[in-house]
Amino acid sequence: MDETYDVIVMGTGLKECILSGMLSVSGKKVLHLDKNTYYGGESASLTPLDQVYQHFGKPEVGDKFGRGRDWNVDLIPKFLMANGQLVKLLIHTGVTRYLEFKSVDGSYVYKGGKIYKVPADEREALASSLMGIFEKRRFKNFLQYVQDYDENDPKTFKGVDPSMSAKALYEKFGLDANTQDFTGHALALYRNDQYMALTSLDLIKRCRLYSDSLSRYGKSPYLYPLYGLGELPQGFARLSAIYGGTYMLDKPVDKIVMEDGHVVGVSDGKDTAKCSVIVCDPTYAQDRCKKVGQVVRAICILNHPIENTKDAQSVQIIIPQNQVGRKDDIYVCMVSATHNVCAKNYYLAIVATTVETDNPEAELKPGLDLLKGVEEKFVSIVDLYEPLDDGQDSKIFISKSYDATTHFETTCDDVLDLFKRITGEDFDFSKVKHTDVEAVGE
Numbered sequence: 001m002d003e004t005y006d007v008i009v010m011g012t013g014l015k016e017c018i019l020s021g022m023l024s025v026s027g028k029k030v031l032h033l034d035k036n037t038y039y040g041g042e043s044a045s046l047t048p049l050d051q052v053y054q055h056f057g058k059p060e061v062g063d064k065f066g067r068g069r070d071w072n073v074d075l076i077p078k079f080l081m082a083n084g085q086l087v088k089l090l091i092h093t094g095v096t097r098y099l100e101f102k103s104v105d106g107s108y109v110y111k112g113g114k115i116y117k118v119p120a121d122e123r124e125a126l127a128s129s130l131m132g133i134f135e136k137r138r139f140k141n142f143l144q145y146v147q148d149y150d151e152n153d154p155k156t157f158k159g160v161d162p163s164m165s166a167k168a169l170y171e172k173f174g175l176d177a178n179t180q181d182f183t184g185h186a187l188a189l190y191r192n193d194q195y196m197a198l199t200s201l202d203l204i205k206r207c208r209l210y211s212d213s214l215s216r217y218g219k220s221p222y223l224y225p226l227y228g229l230g231e232l233p234q235g236f237a238r239l240s241a242i243y244g245g246t247y248m249l250d251k252p253v254d255k256i257v258m259e260d261g262h263v264v265g266v267s268d269g270k271d272t273a274k275c276s277v278i279v280c281d282p283t284y285a286q287d288r289c290k291k292v293g294q295v296v297r298a299i300c301i302l303n304h305p306i307e308n309t310k311d312a313q314s315v316q317i318i319i320p321q322n323q324v325g326r327k328d329d330i331y332v333c334m335v336s337a338t339h340n341v342c343a344k345n346y347y348l349a350i351v352a353t354t355v356e357t358d359n360p361e362a363e364l365k366p367g368l369d370l371l372k373g374v375e376e377k378f379v380s381i382v383d384l385y386e387p388l389d390d391g392q393d394s395k396i397f398i399s400k401s402y403d404a405t406t407h408f409e410t411t412c413d414d415v416l417d418l419f420k421r422i423t424g425e426d427f428d429f430s431k432v433k434h435t436d437v438e439a440v441g442e
Contacts, residue, residue: 004274005031005246007422008266010253011281013041014229015399017236018086018415019279021093022427024243031273032240033251033266039237041281042382042402045072045230045341052299056378065301065375066343072228073299073341075380076402077333077350078411079104079222079316082213085412087223088429090232098235102339104222105312107214109186110319110330111178115308115370118186135179142173142183146207162201169200177322183207185320185329189409191354192321192328209409222316222407227340253284256396263395277422278396282385285398289385295352295404296360298368301376302347306334313338313347316406317370324366328354332367333406346375352404355381390421397422 006028009020016032017039024030038044046052048068050060055075062068080086082103090096108115111130119125122140131139150156160169170180184190188206195203213221225231237247254269256278265274282289305311312334319330334349335341342348351367360381368374387398400414419427 002271002273003031005029006275007031007277007279008033008273008275009279010034010266010284011041012036012039012233012237012247012249013281013399013402014043014232015411015415015418016041016279016281017233018089018093019418019422020245021095021236021239022089022415022419023279023422024240024245025093026423030240030243030245031275032237032245032247033253034247034249035252037250039233039249040075040230041233041283043074043076043229043233045074045228047072047228047230049073052378056380058378061376065346070337070343071341072230073348074229074350075299076229076297077299077335077348078229078402078406078408079224079333080408081209081221082216082223083209083221084213084407084409085416085429086408089412089415089427090235092427092429093236093239095232095235095239098238099231100226101223102226102314103217104220104224104314104316104335106309106315107186107220107222108309108315108317109182110317110323110366110370111182112323115306115317116182118182130182131179135176138174139179139183142170142175143207143211145173146204147211149204149208151201160200162199164200165197166200166203167196169203181320181322186318187211189318189405189407191403191405191410220316224314224335224339256285258394261393276395279399279418279422280396281399282387282401285387285396286385288388288394288396288398290388291383292386293384294355294360294381295384295402296355296364296379296381297350297352297404298361298364299378299380300349300351300368300371300374301342302334302349302371302373303345303375304373305336305347306332306349306370307372317367319366326353326363327356328404330364330367331404331406332370350406352406354404392421 007030009032012034020032049071052073107118116130119128187210254267257265263278265272313336317332330353336347337344351364384401386400391397
């Protein structure tokens with residue numbers, strides 16, 4: 001360990017691993033440490049099933065749910081948008097060669113106590129029972145506008161001022177409150193209604209991303225890796241080795257070494273590895289972070305698919321805040337044996353939301369009710385942390401905790417923001433060929 005590196009990364013959570021890969025590929029000498037004996041940090045996948053029971057302080061279960069080694073349980077399950085930022089980052093770093101993905105069967109939204117398939121093209125919109133016949137026409141016009149919109153071609157604005165608010169854009173197309181609700185939360189993937197006051201351009205881009213991702217594989221806009229999300233950080237470890245990076249698991253860090261207010265290395269109590277930049281998750285620098293909230297998650301074992309999803313083997317369900325009188329959305333996602341993450345005839349579902357009350361588990365009830373019978377449930381309440389500053393002075397760049405969403409777009413926003421702060425440059429997505437994205441599907 002007693003060497004000099006350009007960057008030391010601490011923690012093998014997904015964000016840290018993506019950055020390690022991006023920085024290694026761009027020519028940086030990287031040392032990557034983790035105090036745990038396994039990859040993934042907070043975003044690990046645990047196997048066998050008994051390890052999940054141990055993690056949550058429950059007695060071991062043996063073979064009650066089939067062979068334990070058939071289970072790979074994500075602590076923070078999330079899906080990838082097929083045309084989203086994470087897929088492009090995976091392609092840029094070459095990690096896709098180590099992974100296989102499967103498209104998620106369906107994307108659903110909750111309304112009035114029931115779930116409905118999210119329409120994201122004209123045909124689905126016209127067939128959907130989410131809207132009345134006149135509303136379907138208005139929604140179709142909105143989707144067509146989103147598809148035709150080009151921020152570099154004013155002719156495609158069709159009288160819409162790009163600085164117009166999202167709320168005003170909805171009103172221009174005559175969309176009712178219900179349609180605004182599922183468009184903003186299930187298509188554009190906003191976590192609450194604060195986006196209504198933002199400019200309409202962001203809403204348009206998000207809806208476009210959803211429909212572009214949907215057009216990749218047809219069933220839904222989401223992808224999920226076989227054997228669980230734990231495959232992602234391990235893929236980055238292989239990549240880092242190719243580019244000369246060094247990984248060390250089970251390596252506790254005694255302290256971050258500072259001189260004149262900026263980092264010069266890390267020490268394990270005996271040796272000091274020198275560096276000019278540190279990237280880490282909040283657990284390695286809690287004195288430099290602030291608590292900004294909590295997330296409650298319930299990982300559930302089911303012996304049946306979720307009702308009213310046509311027996312889908314994988315789904316994403318979003319419960320918009322307004323439907324259940326909350327400030328933040330509730331997220332439900334489910335995967336199955338088709339993804340090699342659980343034993344045959346079983347399903348893994350997670351319900352997650354941002355904590356708003358002093359009874360967090362009760363806040364999950366609308367999502368848990370959709371599961372209709374749970375064989376086992378593992379509940380966690382996790383503090384959310386953000387760095388106190390941007391890291392420019394200390395050169396210690398800290399990622400944010402993982403939010404309640406069951407997709408990776410907010411995760412990637414943080415990664416790209418960190419990359420810019422570390423390197424001084426935006427990540428150049430133009431290096432990723434459009435056709436390369438096709439290689440990531442089934």
